[in-house]
Every structure is written in structure tokens, then in C-alpha cells.
Amino acid sequence: MRGIGWMGALALSVAGPAVAQGNAPPQAALDQLAAGLDYRFEVVDNRPVCPEGLANCFLATITLTLPEQLPPSLRKGADLSLYFSFVNPLDRIESDLFDYRNINGDVQQLTLKPGAVLRPGARHVIKLWGVGSHLSRAVVMPNAYLVAEGRQARVIAATRDTIDPDTGLPALRFVAPMTDAARLTSKSDSDKTVWLTPERAFVQNAERAAAPASGIVILPRPSHAAQHDGAVVDLTKGIRLTLTGVDRAAIAPALAALGTDETGALPLRVRVDPTSGIAPEGYRLDARADGIAITAADAAGASHGLRSLAQQAAFEQRKLRPITVEDAPLYPHRGLHLDLGRNFHGRDQILKLVEAMAAYKLNKLHLHLAEDEGWRIEIPALPELAQIGSVRCHDPAEKTCLLPQLGAGPDGKSGVNGYLTTADYVEIVRAAAARGIEVIPSIDMPGHSRAAIVAMERRHDRLAAAGKRAEADAYRLIDPADTTKYRSIQHYTDNTLNVCIPATYRFVDTVVDALAAMHGAAGAPLKTFHLGADETAGAWVNSPACKAMIAENGSDARNLTPRFIERVATTLAAKGIRAGGWSDGMGHTDPARMPANVLTNIWGVLHTGAIREAHDQLNRGWDVVLSIPDLGYFDMPYAPHPDEGGYYWASRGVDSHQVFGFMPDNLPANAALIPNISAQPQSIEDKPIREPGRRITGIQAQLWSETVRTDAQVDYMLFPRLLALAERGWTAARWTPAYRPGQSYAWHDPRVDRAALSAEWRDFAGRVSAQFAPLERMGVAYRVAPPGARIIGGTLEANSDLPGVIIEYRERGGKWTRYGGPVTVRGPVELRTRSADARRSSRIVAVSAP
Structure with a gap:
């Protein structure tokens, strides 16, 4: 095997006839192959018989069809690799031609086996045996690319993100449709999830039907x-x-x-x-x-x-x-979290969201500025953070950029790259403050910190090469002698700050001080800094720098993360800044070692850890904000359907109705309305109980951006369900039974007033319809949900999820026609809905006679 840096490649020999473009130079030859190679991804089965030695598997395939003509430089042989992003762990690859390895995170590499021959026009099917399930087309990453020694990497044209002109959203045209419900909907018979087909949507829409707005349309609803x-x-x-x-x-x-x-x-x-x-x-x-x-x-x-x-x-x-x-508002914290780390979204998009937040009385903007996949804020004292950490490209040694995670592509020019300059950030903070919105910056640590680690390694290399050893080590975030082997939940092997070295705390202070200076320049002092508080299981075990600290903490390296959080929180408090973090990490701290003023975001799933974490941390006297994924993770799909975007580890569908029905003040009562991840009714116990006088500080929507690569997708995933969250943060849910310690709830529990919920929903849905035009004036490309529809006895019936939406239909080969009521049709029908300004449409759905 001949290496290309540490990522490697294998020689490719190509057998076939001479071609017209025979004298193409090496780069042109690779370009031609990338342009002509057909690449198709298909999810084959979520319930296969797993190969021996594998469990909990699914099967997907990549099918490569080579062009009929290949440049002679490739025909004669070339060092070639194919890289693609795949977010699930891959236990096994089956191919008679290719070897496979995971590079880091979701970056995967295919190389030809020694002696393998590719022939023009040949078709090669690569079986991917993944761990878990693959339930959506939207989690497939674009921009697979080819690498050959001495040439610029090139994206395989067939895998590029394209924008659907009707929906305005990315269209992954290389991903095969997912249509086999029996094999693709779920992992087992115990999972009762069913796809929201047009026929099922018709019934659901009819049950929730509302009239267009009238009377008072203010949203959120006034007291x-x-x-x-x-x-x-x-x-x-x-x-x-x-x-x-x-x-x-x-x-x-x-x-x-x-x-x-x-x-x-x-x-x-x-x-x-x-x-x-x-x-x-x-x-x-x-x-x-x-x-x-x-x-x-x-x-x-x-x-x-x-x-x-x-x-x-x-x-x-x-x-x-x-x-x-x-x-007056129900809760003092009504928030929106936006992840800029995974995929970047810039100043103008954020300013648009700030205005939309103000319109609907949200008052906390939680900006997630750093992740494994990207650092998104300029820190003048540490220029490599932005220069290196904000760009993903094909640079195996990561001297100029990070690895191209999440389908970023090899050239570093994709829109998912970028960072906020200090001027950008000051403008955002100033604009938010003018609208009564506090900006809460977030730098996740000690885990989820790979971008910072790589950037600071490049800083170290630059200064060490100049002979400035002490300066080089001042912000190095790893112990170079650490031999610990670990893997994060996103499959990284090197993404955790070393919490035992002074450089880490110097780094935190420098970043916080820089952010505080930006807030000061904007005239809005930094009040809260969110440190994430995530950890990576197994880190630091073999770090010499941590030997003493591990011994002092029960000889268990897992105890180091709480000590880190406590130390940083105390330092922040001395600066007059409140510490915030995610509930799992914060819950491991010793309250006696923490400041009194602490913000914690509860992100446990409703039917698993939410109540335990929320009530435990309420009882500590902390400010508790509910960020529960079943209600507040807006990177989850709107509906259980393979064409709806988003991850689905916490919920197969979080629609506006589910968000609207949320009962923040009585968490166990939500079992009456929301089933578990497998669409099964499941009771919720009140353990531990909430002490008298304890009340949550607020609720917050989260948009994580792994699958969100464009600003239009941000708008789509946030709106209109962000309006439902705004309503719940401002106005009491009148169907909520009073919280009584120790009371548990079950599905359709009669103590929850579902009739009141239905009536309030109809009023809310009408008021949402009045917001379409204002949202469009703000430039918000809100989601246009596909219609519900059915054909009975040759008659097409259709409806929409919200009132006042235009529905169009067409029979095969026909033109789009506005739907005005039941109509006779002769065969299968396609349908779509239109935005209020008619510039965008929903995805197209199809119905046939039963």
C-alpha cells in the first residue's frame, strides 16, 4: 500500500479500450472520472439477517457505475481513494474490489484491493453493514470525493447537494427513494411507528382541523x-x-x-x-x-x-x-439554541432569526459556537481557531483545515464553512440586546472539542518551529504523552480537552475574556457562558498529566469532568458570569462545589432521563431550562417519514401539535399525550419528586445542524413549530393538571384535559395561519407541510395541517390544478401545498385508489 499522508490509498489499474480523451493530463483525468462516475446510495433493509458476528445491524449499499470511457492515465493505473461521510458506525463492508477503513468521526475511506481491476462501464455494489438503523434519506451526507496522489481532490458530481427549485431545500438525488415500509420503517415488531402517508395525514389533519384566523391573532396568546x-x-x-x-x-x-x-x-x-x-x-x-x-x-x-x-x-x-x-410571560427564559459548529450559518441568517425571535417574544439566543466539526468565532489572541478550525477540506494532516466531516467536501469552499468575525458577533449581540434578547455563547467542553484541539496543535507547531517552546505550549489542549484509547458518541478518537493541564484553563479564560470584551463592545455585558459540560467516556485514563488528579478523585478518571465543570463555573462566577451546561454533565457535579447561580439545560428524553434530571437539578436550586428532545429538538423530523429531514434518535416526529401540547409545569403528565420513541404508550413516574416551591425557569428550542447545511433548512426546521414553543413559553397550557408530587401518568390519562387542548389548538392553528405573510416579509422560509389526501370511490379528498393553505394536485401527465374540494379523478394523483406567497411548495406526495 502506498500512502497519501496518513489516510492512504491503493493503486488502481483500469482495464479497457483507449478513449478519445487519451492525452488528458492527470488532473483532467481525475476530473473526468469524478464527473462521469455514477454513485447511488440505497437503504436496503433495517431488519436484515445480520452476518455472523454482527448484531443490531442494517444494510445499505453504494452502487458505483464507471463511465464507458476512462482516461488512459487512470487506465494505466493511479493512486486513488474514494471518501464519503457516514454517520452510523460501519461494522463491515462487503466488496470484492474495495477495502474500507474509518478515518475519524464520520469520514470513511474506500481503496481498491491489491490487484483489483476496474473496467469501463462496470457496475460495483458495495454492501454497508451499519450499526443501529437508517430511517431517513436526509441523514445521507453529500459530496463523496476522489483523491489521487499529486492531484486536487474532486467531488463526485453525482453526489453534490442540489437545491430543489420548488421547495428551496437540498435534494439528495443520488439517494434512492425509501418505499418498502415493511423493511425500512422500524427495527422490530415492538416499534409501532408508521410512516405519515398522505392517507394517514388526511385523518390526522381532519382531527385537528381549524378555521383561518379571526378576531385577536396575537401570537403568543396574551394573558x-x-x-x-x-x-x-x-x-x-x-x-x-x-x-x-x-x-x-x-x-x-x-x-x-x-x-x-x-x-x-x-x-x-x-x-x-x-x-x-x-x-x-x-x-x-x-x-x-x-x-x-x-x-x-x-x-x-x-x-x-x-x-x-x-x-x-x-x-x-x-x-x-x-x-x-x-x-406578561409565563417563564423568564424563552430560548432558541442554534448550532453553528456542525454546519455554519452566518451573521445575516442569525440577524434574521433575532428579528423573528423578537416578533414572537423569545428572549434568549443560545449560540453554539464550537464543536468537533468546527470553531465559529474569531478569538483575536488565538487566530488559528478561526483560520484552521472553521474550515473542513481534504488535508489529511490537518495543517490547513479540519477533516471534511458531515459531507463538507474536499475544497473548503462549501457554505458549511466559515466563522463569525468579532465585528459580526458584536453586531449580533447589539441587535439582540436592542430587541430584549440575551445572547448566550456556548463553547462545548471538555468533549466535543476537536476543532479547538486541532487548531491549537497548529498553533503549537507554528510557534515550536520558531523556537518559542513555552509560548507554543501555553495553549496546547492535549497531553502529548497520553496513550488513552477512547471513542466519542460521534466516533471521534481525539476530541476531548485534557482537564489536568494548566493550558486548558488558560484557554478557557482567554476565550471567555474575548467573548466578554465583544459583549462589552456591543453594550450588553456577558451574563451567561455555556460550557456544554459534555465528556468523553474513557478519556485521560493513561495521561501522565492526569495521574495525580485521578488518584485524588477515587482513582476513577470519570470523576475528572465534574471537577473541571466545578472549576470553570467557579472561575466564571468570579468574573460575574453565570455558568450554563447540559444536564448530564452538570448533574455529576457536587452542588457544594458549584456557585449558587447556575443554568442547566435538561436534554434527557421525556420517557427516560428528563424527569430525573429536571427534578434533581431543580431541587439543587439551579435555573432549569427544559430542552427536552421530544419537544424541543427541532433537528428531529416533523413527521415519521423517510423524506423528512433530521436525526431521529430521540423522536421519529416532533410536529407543531406535539410542541404546542407540551406541559412544562407537570412533566409526568406528558405521558398522556406523547408516546415513547417506539410509538408505544408508556407511563411516566414522578421520580424524584419536585420539592415545594421549585419551578422551571423556562423552555428552549434546539436546532443541531448535522443535517442542516443551508439557511433555508434552518428556517424549515424551525418554523412553524418555533411558534408553538413561543406560545408554551409565554402562555400557560390550560389543559395541564396541577403538579402533585409523586403522581404518575399514563396514556390518555383523564386528568389531562384533552378537550381543552383541542380547542386551544384550533385557536392557535388559526393564529399561525395569520403569521405566514409576516414570516415571508422577514425572509423566513417556513415549512410548507405536504397535504393529507385520499381517493375513495374515484373521488380525491385533500386537506392541510394548518388552515388557509393552498393545495394543488395533478393527475399523471397533467398540469397542477388548485384543489377546491372533492373532485373525481381517474388514476394516481400527485399533490403539494404552496406557501402563502406561492414561491415555494411542499414536497410532492402521491395517492392512489385503494
Whole structure:
């Protein structure tokens, strides 16, 4: 075997006739092969008979069909490898031509076996025996590529991400459709999940049917609101603004959202009075023909009042019925987490989301700025973090970039690369603060830290080469003598900071101080720093630097992560900054060693660890935010279907209805509405119980970005279900039974008022339909759900998940026709829904007569 760096390759000999492009230079020859090689991925079976020695397997295939003509330089032989990303562990590859190895993480390599011959036009099927299941086309990664010695790596053209012009979303055209429900839906008969077919969606939509919005459309729903008889409140001729107790700058974005000329005659009085008796972020709104008055205790409340007025005014074409509103939020933390680490999403997208958050009264933006796969924030003192850690490309030694994880491709030019400059970040923090939104930066550690580790190794190499040994070691995040072998949940072997060396804590301080300086420049002091608090099982066992620390902690290396979290949290507290982290890592700490002011995000799954973690950490007196995946992980698919995007390890479907029905104040009661991961009803016990007086701080949506490569996908995965989370963070779920310690709940428990839920859902769904146009004006490409449909007796019936949605259908070979009601059809029918502005459509679904 001849090596290409440490990633290696094998000689490829190609047998076949001479070709017209025979004199193509070596790079052109590789380019031609990458352009002409057909590459098809197929999930074959999630319930196969596993080969001997394997368990819990699934079978997928890669089919390669070589072009009929191949350049002579390849025909004569060349060092060639094929790289692709695959997120599941691969236990076995079956191929008569190829050898396989995992490089690191999800980067996989295929090389020809010694003496293997590829022939023009030949078709080769490679069997991939993976661990677990493969339930969605969306988790297949694009941009498989070819590497040959002395040439630039090239993406196999057939595997490129393309954008569907109708949906605006990536279309993985090289991935075969998944249609065999019997073999592909689940792993076993105990899993009761079924795909949400158009026929099933029709029944579901009918059960949840709602009318278009009318009356008060404010979202989230106010605590108290009423419309009155009388002359209209006419905003069409402008307003005359009077401010008391608040500067215009503090409410400027909300005024801009109102979109009304400020040289008009209608009085609009905004008063901020901390002694008004109104709750923080609350407001009173009184809009009558002779003027509008908004009173609040703070600028955030005044802005919320203006946002509510703007929503109602837009719905009523700026001529409102008189209205009064008294309103305040249910929870002080109503958050959105956005993962920039896995795949980058830049300043403009974040600024758009900040405005959308403000429109729907969300107030915490949790920016996940670093991961194994990318570092996304400029730290001036450590330039390699952004220069090296923000780019993924084919550089086996990782001298200039990280490995091309998650289908990033080899050239480093993909949109998934990038970072926020200090100026970008300051602009985001400033824009958020102007809208009453706190930015919470997150740098995951000590696990999930590979990007930082690699970048700091390149810093070390640069300074060591210059003879600056002490400076080189100052921010090195590993113990070079550590021989520990471990593998993270994402299959990395080298992604964990060494918590036993001073350089790690120097690094944390430098990063936190840089972020604090950016927040200071934005005029919004850094209040909370989220350190993730993830660990990698098995790390540091054989690290000489950790020998003493392990001995001091019961001779168990697993105890080092809690000590790290406690130390960092204490250091942050000394800087006046609250520490935040994910509940699994935070739960292992000793509360006595932690500051009193701590934020913890509960991410245990509802039917497994959620209640245990939430109640335990509530009882510690910490600020508990529910980030539960069944309700709050918006990288999960909207519905159980292989064409819906997202990971599915926690839930096969998280739709707006499920998010809307969530009962944050009584976690066990959610068993009445939400089945487990296998679509089975499962009771939930209240263990441990929540101590009297303990209450959650809030709820938060999470969008992890492994499968989210474009900004349009961000919008699709967040909206409209983020509106449901905004409602639950602001307004009480009236169907929730009062929490009583020790009470357990089962499926359809009568203590949960499902009739109240249905009524409230119908009202909410109508109000969502009123938000389509405002979202489009903000540039948000919200999800357009495919319609439900069925054919009975030759008659097509169709419906939508939300009211006011346009449905179109076509018979085979026909043109798209707007659906207006049941219609006679003669054969199979395709259907789609359209966005309010008709610029985008849902994915196409098909129905046939039974």
C-alpha cells in the first residue's frame, strides 16, 4: 500500500479500450472520472439477517457505475481513494474490489484491493453493514470525493447537494427513494411507528382541523385580551409618538416592526414605569380611536406591547377594532439554541432569526459556537481557531483545515464553512440586546472539542518551529504523552480537552475574556457562558498529566469532568458570569462545589432521563431550562417519514401539535399525550419528586445542524413549530393538571384535559395561519407541510395541517390544478401545498385508489 499522508490509498489499474480523451493530463483525468462516475446510495433493509458476528445491524449499499470511457492515465493505473461521510458506525463492508477503513468521526475511506481491476462501464455494489438503523434519506451526507496522489481532490458530481427549485431545500438525488415500509420503517415488531402517508395525514389533519384566523391573532396568546365595539383605530395615516421613561433607541426595532409613519395624527403613548406593578416583560395595551397607550415596567415589556400591536394591525390592514391587552410571560427564559459548529450559518441568517425571535417574544439566543466539526468565532489572541478550525477540506494532516466531516467536501469552499468575525458577533449581540434578547455563547467542553484541539496543535507547531517552546505550549489542549484509547458518541478518537493541564484553563479564560470584551463592545455585558459540560467516556485514563488528579478523585478518571465543570463555573462566577451546561454533565457535579447561580439545560428524553434530571437539578436550586428532545429538538423530523429531514434518535416526529401540547409545569403528565420513541404508550413516574416551591425557569428550542447545511433548512426546521414553543413559553397550557408530587401518568390519562387542548389548538392553528405573510416579509422560509389526501370511490379528498393553505394536485401527465374540494379523478394523483406567497411548495406526495 502506498500512502497519501496518513489516510492512504491503493493503486488502481483500469482495464479497457483507449478513449478519445487519451492525452488528458492527470488532473483532467481525475476530473473526468469524478464527473462521469455514477454513485447511488440505497437503504436496503433495517431488519436484515445480520452476518455472523454482527448484531443490531442494517444494510445499505453504494452502487458505483464507471463511465464507458476512462482516461488512459487512470487506465494505466493511479493512486486513488474514494471518501464519503457516514454517520452510523460501519461494522463491515462487503466488496470484492474495495477495502474500507474509518478515518475519524464520520469520514470513511474506500481503496481498491491489491490487484483489483476496474473496467469501463462496470457496475460495483458495495454492501454497508451499519450499526443501529437508517430511517431517513436526509441523514445521507453529500459530496463523496476522489483523491489521487499529486492531484486536487474532486467531488463526485453525482453526489453534490442540489437545491430543489420548488421547495428551496437540498435534494439528495443520488439517494434512492425509501418505499418498502415493511423493511425500512422500524427495527422490530415492538416499534409501532408508521410512516405519515398522505392517507394517514388526511385523518390526522381532519382531527385537528381549524378555521383561518379571526378576531385577536396575537401570537403568543396574551394573558388577557378583548376587542370592543366602537370606531376603528386607524393606523393608515400615521402616529404621533410620545415616550415617557424610555429612550426611543430601546424600543426602535419594535417601532420599526409597527411600520407606521411617525408624523401622523393618531397619538401613541409609550410609558415605562418600574413602579407600575406590571411584571417584568409585561405590558398593558389600550388601543382606541382617539389614541393608543402602552404601559410597561421595562423596555422589553414596551417592545412586546408594540409587537402585539403590530401583529394585530397587520392582520386588520391597519384599521383595528378597539382592543385592550394585559399580558406578561409565563417563564423568564424563552430560548432558541442554534448550532453553528456542525454546519455554519452566518451573521445575516442569525440577524434574521433575532428579528423573528423578537416578533414572537423569545428572549434568549443560545449560540453554539464550537464543536468537533468546527470553531465559529474569531478569538483575536488565538487566530488559528478561526483560520484552521472553521474550515473542513481534504488535508489529511490537518495543517490547513479540519477533516471534511458531515459531507463538507474536499475544497473548503462549501457554505458549511466559515466563522463569525468579532465585528459580526458584536453586531449580533447589539441587535439582540436592542430587541430584549440575551445572547448566550456556548463553547462545548471538555468533549466535543476537536476543532479547538486541532487548531491549537497548529498553533503549537507554528510557534515550536520558531523556537518559542513555552509560548507554543501555553495553549496546547492535549497531553502529548497520553496513550488513552477512547471513542466519542460521534466516533471521534481525539476530541476531548485534557482537564489536568494548566493550558486548558488558560484557554478557557482567554476565550471567555474575548467573548466578554465583544459583549462589552456591543453594550450588553456577558451574563451567561455555556460550557456544554459534555465528556468523553474513557478519556485521560493513561495521561501522565492526569495521574495525580485521578488518584485524588477515587482513582476513577470519570470523576475528572465534574471537577473541571466545578472549576470553570467557579472561575466564571468570579468574573460575574453565570455558568450554563447540559444536564448530564452538570448533574455529576457536587452542588457544594458549584456557585449558587447556575443554568442547566435538561436534554434527557421525556420517557427516560428528563424527569430525573429536571427534578434533581431543580431541587439543587439551579435555573432549569427544559430542552427536552421530544419537544424541543427541532433537528428531529416533523413527521415519521423517510423524506423528512433530521436525526431521529430521540423522536421519529416532533410536529407543531406535539410542541404546542407540551406541559412544562407537570412533566409526568406528558405521558398522556406523547408516546415513547417506539410509538408505544408508556407511563411516566414522578421520580424524584419536585420539592415545594421549585419551578422551571423556562423552555428552549434546539436546532443541531448535522443535517442542516443551508439557511433555508434552518428556517424549515424551525418554523412553524418555533411558534408553538413561543406560545408554551409565554402562555400557560390550560389543559395541564396541577403538579402533585409523586403522581404518575399514563396514556390518555383523564386528568389531562384533552378537550381543552383541542380547542386551544384550533385557536392557535388559526393564529399561525395569520403569521405566514409576516414570516415571508422577514425572509423566513417556513415549512410548507405536504397535504393529507385520499381517493375513495374515484373521488380525491385533500386537506392541510394548518388552515388557509393552498393545495394543488395533478393527475399523471397533467398540469397542477388548485384543489377546491372533492373532485373525481381517474388514476394516481400527485399533490403539494404552496406557501402563502406561492414561491415555494411542499414536497410532492402521491395517492392512489385503494
